Amino acid sequence: MKEILLAFITGLIVGIVFAAFKLPIPAPPAFAGVAGIIGIYFGFKIMAWVGPMLPEFFK
Known part of the structure; x- marks a missing residue:
């Protein structure tokens, strides 16, 4: 859950920077x-x- 929250916060910050x-x-x-x-x-x-x-062909 911590990983998901950190990814969301990072995305939010990147979105704000790009918009700015x-x-x-x-x-x-x-x-x-x-x-x-x-x-x-x-x-x-x-x-x-x-x-x-x-089968091995698909691996």
Whole structure:
């Protein structure tokens, strides 16, 4: 939980700094981009879970 809170606070600070200097946001500007990042994370986790059950070709 501490890691999540620190990541959120860091993101908040970076967002404030970028807005203060009128720079483009360093993250996906739409929810679709955020959903893509979440999909990548879950895809990685699923592969780590089922990977040992797959043939050597997929490892």
